[in-house]
Amino acid sequence: MVNKFSKYSLQDKILLILGFVLLGVFALLILVPLLYIIFASFTNPTYLQNHGLTLDSSKLTLDAYQRVFEDSSIWIGFKNAIVYSVVFTALSVLVTLLAAYPMSLKDFRGRKFFNTVFLITMFFNGGLIPTYLLIKNMGLIDSMWSIILPGCFSVWNMIIARTYYESIPHELCEAAELDGANDLQYFFRILLPICKPIVFILVLWQFVGMWNSYYSAMIYINDPAKQPLQLVLRGILIQNQPQPGMIADIASTAQRSQMAELLKYATIIISSIPLLVMYPFFQKYFQKGITIGSVKG
């Protein structure tokens, strides 16, 4: 559909080249910092602070990675993040997909009422303290359910799933009903298998969302053994407090602070590996996902 470059007029060519340069600069602005972090994580910390990056192999080191790997905190963070994200994603997607089904049926009795009940929560909420007091009274502080349950049902995702169901021809449901299938059988045997794209997208969104968030964990999880990865990262990257075990053996204060810097690079890389590995697999669902997501509810 796009015409060949040679067909543009001179003025358009200049405009287009300017545009592409802009696009290229934007892409470089994304790539260069990421590559910088990767290279810096292997560089001798003293050299890095005084001179910057180098290709001289005598100035390269795996020290930071060794220190991060040998400390248990990152592993505990990984383990917790995996457990929380998997449980959250499974529950959240199931509850959301289930609730969206009756809401997609035109003749569902009470549809309007339930719709209002759900929509109100998009505009009003109790806010931080009332929610915190509730969680505390339920005895969920330091329990993984404190981060999983409150955000488990998403009205927004329910609307997206509902919109998707509504695009499935209704005859399918009528045919199944004639065959004697009840709602549950129809839903799991017929509807869900055709709705794989939306299931996949919700899984992707919820998983990435939980994996990357730190807010609820910061509020509800105090026990270091239960902290998810992002909270461990926050200590190292934002609060400048590497786990004591990672730098305890370094005597000089100056060197210790240089190593603390280097640890930041290494933890960024290590913590990003899982998403980077999965990234190519998600890719083909990106376009589809966002197009479905944009369907207005």
Added chain:
Amino acid sequence: MIPKGRMMSTWTYVKKHWQLYVLFLLPALLLVIIFNYVPMGGVVIAFENYNPIKGISGSEWVGLKYFARFMSSPDFFQYLFNTLKLSVYGLLWGFPVPILLALLLNRINSKGLQKKMQLILYLPNFISVIVLCGMVFIFLSVNGPVNKALGTSINFMTMPSAFRTIYIASGIWQGAGWASILYTGALTNASPELKEAAVIDGANLLQQIRYVEWPAIKDMAAIQFILSAGNLMSIGFEKAYALQTDLNLNASEIIATYVYKKGLLDGDYSFSTAVGLFNTIVNFILVLLVNQIVKKMNDGKGL
């Protein structure tokens, strides 16, 4: 089968489709009631001198005392404007970038190159807030790469005047590529015939964009703008809090971070709840306003 035209009584319907209520809807309903509606009831502590030992019903009623305290405090306008400036500037700067990216991506002739470009542009979206902010601290630190490149030693993270720029620029860095997917999707729906006709008629690049591509993405742009405008007050806590330092608070303290500090760090439950409720109300007014404007522009149809 039920003959057409005869409606089942509600009771028969519910009995026949009990699964819809008990198995499908109930879990979501319970979650919403417990974790959304119960805390909504909990906001009464904003009007009380809440004492955790006495509980909600036993605490003394003080009416609007905490709202008055917040609104008469010298910090009130600062936090309100910090919140609004951050989100309004963020919207104005951030909104056009994805559209521009999508238009340019759409002009790349080679499908392979286009795919590679998209892969790069979408990548930052998957980086967590903590890692993003960690990178910001690394790059902008006094002896970090940015200062090295400029030959200076400026401590950007302690400058209130730099905070909004850092926040908004890093937001565009992270989100603009991902947001452009929406427009890329809409552009693929632009009619190829219209485009060909425009080219044959000798339309130049800007005219093609104006008459062929812009109409294809116009609606999407409007929806996106409205959605963001309705979210102006609910700007994210996570990033603002992570980028805060003691010295840039003048610009970086927004209502959400203030609510957190007052409530959970200082234990001032009632006051914090009042501030949060104030935020919710302002946000709701904004949503109503935006919806009114949309109705006016959209021939009486709201969202």
